[in-house]
Amino acid sequence: MTQQTSARLAIIGGGPAGLMAAEAACAAGATVDLYDAKGSVGRKFLLAGKGGLNLTHAEPRAGFVKRYGARRDEVARWLDAFDADALRAWAAALGVETFVGSSGRVFPRDLKAAPLLRGWLRRLREAGVNFHMHHRWLGWQAHDALHFSTPQGQRVVPVDAVILALGGASWPQLGSDGAWLAPLQQAGIDIAPLQPANCGFEIPWSEHLSSRFAGAPLKPVVAHWVDRQGVAHSRQGEFVLSEYGIEGSLVYAIGAELREQIRERGEALLMLDLVPGYAAAVLAERLAAPRGKHSIGDWLRRRAGLDAAKSALAFELLDKPTLADPSALAARLKAVPLHLRAPRPVVEAISTAGGVRLEALDDTLMLRERPGVFCAGEMLDWEAPTGGYLLTACFASGLMAGRGAAAWLRR
Numbered sequence: 001m002t003q004q005t006s007a008r009l010a011i012i013g014g015g016p017a018g019l020m021a022a023e024a025a026c027a028a029g030a031t032v033d034l035y036d037a038k039g040s041v042g043r044k045f046l047l048a049g050k051g052g053l054n055l056t057h058a059e060p061r062a063g064f065v066k067r068y069g070a071r072r073d074e075v076a077r078w079l080d081a082f083d084a085d086a087l088r089a090w091a092a093a094l095g096v097e098t099f100v101g102s103s104g105r106v107f108p109r110d111l112k113a114a115p116l117l118r119g120w121l122r123r124l125r126e127a128g129v130n131f132h133m134h135h136r137w138l139g140w141q142a143h144d145a146l147h148f149s150t151p152q153g154q155r156v157v158p159v160d161a162v163i164l165a166l167g168g169a170s171w172p173q174l175g176s177d178g179a180w181l182a183p184l185q186q187a188g189i190d191i192a193p194l195q196p197a198n199c200g201f202e203i204p205w206s207e208h209l210s211s212r213f214a215g216a217p218l219k220p221v222v223a224h225w226v227d228r229q230g231v232a233h234s235r236q237g238e239f240v241l242s243e244y245g246i247e248g249s250l251v252y253a254i255g256a257e258l259r260e261q262i263r264e265r266g267e268a269l270l271m272l273d274l275v276p277g278y279a280a281a282v283l284a285e286r287l288a289a290p291r292g293k294h295s296i297g298d299w300l301r302r303r304a305g306l307d308a309a310k311s312a313l314a315f316e317l318l319d320k321p322t323l324a325d326p327s328a329l330a331a332r333l334k335a336v337p338l339h340l341r342a343p344r345p346v347v348e349a350i351s352t353a354g355g356v357r358l359e360a361l362d363d364t365l366m367l368r369e370r371p372g373v374f375c376a377g378e379m380l381d382w383e384a385p386t387g388g389y390l391l392t393a394c395f396a397s398g399l400m401a402g403r404g405a406a407a408w409l410r411r
Contacts, residue, residue: 007031007409010146010159012137014041015176016391017377017398018165019120020082024402025163026127030409033157034129035148036175037136042117043174044167048391049113055091056084057388058100067389069256071382074358078396081403087392094119105388137166139183144372161372161409163401168352168378169194176352180379189367190360196349197383198255198390200247201268201340209316214243216309222273223250224335227257228264236276241309244344253385256353259343270338274310284330296323304333351390353383364404365397372408376401 009025011018014036022032034041048054057064064084068075082090088098088106096116097109108116125131135148135155145158164184167176178194185191219238226232239248251258261268275283286303300306300314315323317336322328346352356375360367365380367373376397384390 007160008033008158009161009163009405009409010035010157011163011165011402012036012135012146013165013167013175013377013379014038014131015165015167015377015394016042016045017394017401018163019124020395020398021163021165021374021376021402021405022124022129023120023127024399025406026124026129026402028403028406028410030402030406032129033132033159035132035135035137035146037134038175039133041121041131041133042113044171044176045117046113047171047174049111052107052111053113053116054105054107054386054388054391055098056087056106056392058084058104058106064389067384067387068382068393069384071358075382075384075393075396077363078393078400082392082396082399084388084392087395090395091116094123103387137164137180137183139186161374161405163374163376163398163405164379165375165377165398165401166379168355169346170196170349170352172347176378178346178352184356187370189369190357192354192357192381194346194352194354195259196343196346197259197353198252198350198386199259199346199348200242200344201245201251201255201258201262202342202344203245203338203340205241205243205245206316209241209312210243213241213309213312216241216312217248218272218274218309218313220276221250221310222276223254224271224273225254225257225269228261241313245340246338247344249386252350253387255343255385256383258340259353262340262342266341268340270340271335272313272338273334274306274314274336275304275333277305280330280334283333284327287326287330306333350386351383352378353381355379355381357381364407365401366404366408372405374401374405374408 009030009032011022011034022034026032065072065076091098098106100106134151138147141147141156145156148155166180169178217240222234222236224234237250239246239250258268291299297311300311318332322332365374377394
């Protein structure tokens with residue numbers, strides 16, 4: 001058994017990063033108090049469980065790391081300490097077996113978050129972690145004491161070190177409201193502006209499309225785009241039509257590039273292949289057959305395999321001469337233009353880009369300008385698509401910060 005020290009470590013934020021930081025720090029001998037503004041911890045984690053709790057992904061390491069974009073090198077170092085395999089082993093130690101789905105995503109066998117969270121909290125309490133709910137962090141007071149608002153009034157807590165794991169600014173009703181920005185900016189911490197990540201994008205649909213087909217999936221499709229460096233890309237997947245535009249896994253996977261193109265150019269262009277199962281020449285030949293009394297919509301269903309949503313999108317974006325010309329129609333169905341005008345607001349996003357710049361942190365995730373203050377999780381300046389990549393890096397950064405804080409306290 002590791003002998004505990006009398007040093008006081010506070011962790012603010014009860015999401016996956018904060019809870020993993022508590023576990024790692026406690027295992028390394030620190031006395032841990034965890035504070036959260038809400039009445040319970042893991043609220044966003046439990047929400048993720050409603051979709052089956054996609055814990056991580058089975059993609060090989062090289063591809064896995066690429067999902068972190070511009071921050072891949074920094075996040076790779078976190079994953080050296082706690083990667084997808086380590087996360088699955090950690091869950092198994094809590095009695096939660098996992099499996100790899102057909103898409104490579106990793107889920108608990110029972111597709112639930114609550115059993116894992118209950119077992120985790122029980123283990124943390126048994127290890128000595130003290131939980132303090134309804135404590136909203138307001139910043140620092142004299143001598144780096146932590147300042148909280150509680151139902152009983154203001155509270156000042158002296159500590160020897162603190163780990164901030166306060167999330168981003170998406171889903172504010174669950175606690176990630178970005179309120180930490182003000183005290184950190186007042187302290188002079190370098191912070192990249194918060195932006196929506198894993199969000200939908202706006203396209204000005206007609207009333208007909210937005211009212212009748214909002215929520216309709218488009219699958220399978222292939223998206224083609226050219227990045228800001230002029231390199232062409234393509235990716236197959238699926239997404240959903242919404243009343244404001246598009247959203248869904250394929251959009252999230254390339255959302256960072258789309259968002260930055262809109263910021264620089266005012267819009268982003270996706271060329272969408274609605275019929276990836278047919279080459280353009282074959283599709284043109286099929287569409288050129290005598291149509292008889294069939295409507296164009298029925299003909300697209302019979303000869304191109306388009307469902308109602310795909311046909312509606314074709315009618316929305318293609319003109320009548322194109323729809324009447326089999327060759328032109330075939331070519332356009334292989335490259336339907338989507339002009340994305342804006343990402344949805346950050347409060348609607350699944351996650352947040354931006355945050356405390358990684359350059360402001362040392363290798364242990366401690367702020368260089370504020371010794372004894374560590375940061376972890378989504379409040380850091382990195383992002384990843386859904387698919388288990390977000391959760392994995394949150395866990396890994398929490399582990400790094402927890403170990404780092406415990407080591408700093410020992411020194």
